[in-house]
Amino acid sequence: MKIIAANNQAKYNYTISNKIEAGIVLTGSEVKSLRINTGSIRGSYIIEQNGELWLSNCFIKNYQNSSENNYNPTRRRKLLVKKKELNKISGSIKQGGFTIIPLSLYFTDKGFAKLSCGIAKGKKKIDKRETIKQRDWNIKKQRLIKNN
Numbered sequence: 001m002k003i004i005a006a007n008n009q010a011k012y013n014y015t016i017s018n019k020i021e022a023g024i025v026l027t028g029s030e031v032k033s034l035r036i037n038t039g040s041i042r043g044s045y046i047i048e049q050n051g052e053l054w055l056s057n058c059f060i061k062n063y064q065n066s067s068e069n070n071y072n073p074t075r076r077r078k079l080l081v082k083k084k085e086l087n088k089i090s091g092s093i094k095q096g097g098f099t100i101i102p103l104s105l106y107f108t109d110k111g112f113a114k115l116s117c118g119i120a121k122g123k124k125k126i127d128k129r130e131t132i133k134q135r136d137w138n139i140k141k142q143r144l145i146k147n148n
Contacts, residue, residue, distance in 0.1 A: 004034050004113075005041045005105040012131060014101055014120035020089065022115050023080035024055065024105075029066035034113060039105055046079065046100040046117060048090055053079040055102065055115065079115060089119060097121050 010016070026034070033039070038061035047054050055077045062071045081089070092098045103116040123131070 001106050001108060003104055003106045004037055005039045007041050007044075007101065007103055009042070010101050010103050010118065010120070012123075012128065014099075014118070014122055015127070016101075016103070016118035016120045017098075018088075018092075018119040019103065020081065020085055020100075020117045020119070022053065022085075022117055024113050024115050025078040025080065026060075026113055027068075029063040029068060029071075030060050031113060032066070033061050033063040034105070034107070041102045041105050041115075044102050046102060048093060048100075051086070051090075053081060053086065053089070053100070055079055058102070058105075079117075092119050 040059040041055075042059075044058040045056055047056055057074050058077060059073050061073055062068065089100060093100065098119055098121055100117050101120050103118050105113070105115050108114055
């Protein structure tokens with residue numbers, strides 16, 4: 001598994017309850033561009049429209065040797081999930097407070113581009129401070145264990 005892009009802010013801004021793996025519909029030049037690590041999912045989000053999931057605002061740079069004239073690097077890309085997973089996702093979104101966020105974009109061992117998504121709930125400022133405190137305490141604890 002080769003990770004192309006990761007959303008590091010996702011774990012800080014959201015509490016992730018479930019993780020889902022989804023395929024992405026890409027053009028040939030986009031796949032070639034991703035193979036040389038020119039993609040970013042920072043600031044991207046997933047929306048549900050007409051019973052389908054769409055990845056919006058995901059940046060994939062135009063492949064240098066492609067012949068596409070009017071290429072849009074942040075176009076919407078369709079996500080491929082099973083019907084059962086789609087029903088589970090849409091049910092938790094309609095339940096209230098939950099959203100779907102992209103966590104990482106990667107290639108599988110077979111060469112397929114996949115997106116790891118999380119069903120998450122946004123954190124409040126207090127929760128974010130608690131996360132920072134917990135992370136700092138874990139770092140100090142590791143240093144104490146290492147020095148003793």
